[in-house]
Amino acid sequence: MKLSTLLTSAALALGVAGGAYADAHEKTKVGFVFVGPVGDGGWTYEHNQGRLAVEKEFGDAVETVFVESVAEGPDSERVMTQMALDGADLIFTTSFGYMDPTINIAAKFPDVKFEHATGYKRADNVSTYSARFYEGRAIQGHIAGKMTKSNIIGYIGSFPIPEVIRGINSAYIHAKKVNPDVEFKIVWAYTWFDPAKEADAAKVLIEQGADVILQHTDSTAPQAAAQEAGNVITFGQASDMAQYAPSPRVSSIIDNWAPYYIARTKAVMDGTWESKDTWDGIGAGMVSIGEISDAVPADVKEEALALKASIADGSYHPFTGPLKKQDGSDFLAEGETADDGTLAGMNFYVEGIKGDIPK
């Protein structure tokens, strides 16, 4: 009896303490929950670069804390709670799998702001944000279509989720546009980061004749495999992967979270923060295109940069009709562009891609 009374009062104190501690300090405290190690060279590395940019921007006015390699599920709930208890004003949770945990913990700490990357659930104190990586994929597809000699482009997919499928479609559409004979071979690695599996996938694709490898996984193993094979080009993913430039890595898609993290931290400091959904691309600087190396002919580079500019200023949308779905049904009519809802839930290939999306 006594125990249960004690625990109930402790549970009540949880809410009270959270509120009290949130105001008991002057510095704005920003917490980051990372799914991988900050040294992964890819996804988490770039989020951590964003964190460092926040520190640099605001100096002594902010304090940032982070916990790396946090498993999705109850562990992430604990880490978020701990940050909130320790007085964080704003917490960035940087993996899709933190979605329900973020919503759960946000409900317990109404005074703390939460920002969840790549999810779709929001609350009064939970915003969501993600980047339009498919815009970068369009540029990759263009370069890939121009550069391939075997007309076989290999693609290492992570998981068959809308985010990845969108990237495959975008790259395919733009490769096909400049090279009607192009063919995509897709291997699903079922991992975001596993150098051994990614290397195997790259080797399989190279053996099947691919001389361009695109990847939606975060390690540099495909670059290493391409270098070994020779005459195969790749693109950096999440990070620049410049150590493999000028070849095999000829360009890259870089996640650039710094402008967003700075803006949101500023909003909390100014008291203007409100819950919203942000989906920014090349135009807003959330997606950067890494230096296109000299391995790419000057005219192709010029076209790629022109494509980038037209996407950035909004004059061109990578999903512009006429486009059909893989099964031949209509997707977009002439001149029509895909709406965000369709893009967010994309679960079909466009016409021309062979194979089925694994179920």
Added chain:
Amino acid sequence: MVRLEKRPQPSRAFSWATPILAVIATMIFGGLLFAALGKDPVASIQTIFWEPLFGDFAFYYRPQLLIKGAPLVLIAIGLSLGFKAGIWNIGAEGQYIMGAIFGAAAGLAFYPTQSVFIFPLMVVAGAFGGWIWAMIPAVLKVRFGTNEILVSLMLVYVAEQFLASMSLGLLKNPEGFGFPGSRNLQQYASAHNGELIAGSGMHWGVAAALIAVIFAYVLLTRHRLGFAIRVTGQAPKAARFSGVNPTRLVLFCMGVSGLLAGLAGLFEVAGPAGQITIDFNVGYGFTAIIVAFLGRLHPIGILLAGGLLALTYIGGDIAQSQLGLPAAAIQVFQGMLLFFLLAFDLFTQFRLRFGQAEVI
């Protein structure tokens, strides 16, 4: 000259002292490691061991210890029975996954019907999932003499692929906008393994872990089967002469460990985790092996070891956030614990002798 001499009898005193010495040595060398990283060693150790238990927010962390420790203890208890008898189930991680999948699937099959029978059915299904996955290496071993270590370990990777497939396909939330992951069982009252007392961290998994400890204790000390397990581990030939059936023992030990791992998975997915996702498993099945050995394969010891390891996980995360310790340093710290345990364990069987060996 220093040399090792085998003790005529394993030292009981050392057997008990080893875990304590290991913890002390880990604190000392861990402290040195943290100091080398430029962090205050005393503050680091204090954050890891003291903060979760007695810090400002202990009211939150203490229940978390139960949540983190329960699956470790539940799995480790099952493993310890086999380990005592020399039956090595290394694949508890896979059995944990299968338990979660079977259990969650049983519950989701009835969504959105509300009924008091759903949760008990899920418990049975979860236990069955873990049990059947452990039966594969067990049956292969007794029928064809395959090595259960390899088979059970390999089946972990099969289970992981199965988990990915379920998250993306059969069990995917139909209202999840195409994203992977099942419905959240926390939002399905009949299937939710919620806290038994609000804010206490006590869920059915914690209760099951405590029951398993008592069950294992009674089994090992009072039951004929427990005797058979101990004899088989210590003297397999003697065990045969005393009428122990090795086939049945393998099936029993593998079965129970799989069943408990499956239950741990079910309680986790229905409670703290809530969802079947691609990354649902976080290594409890492997960490439980450390817990089993840290606890000397003794039920009470396992209970304490599970608590200790849960403490280092929770304290480790706090130290990361508050002191900026890298996650890798925390992992090294946890690794040290097992290393020192095994190192000090040597002295249970051997003692140090100084000076020249006597000529016999």
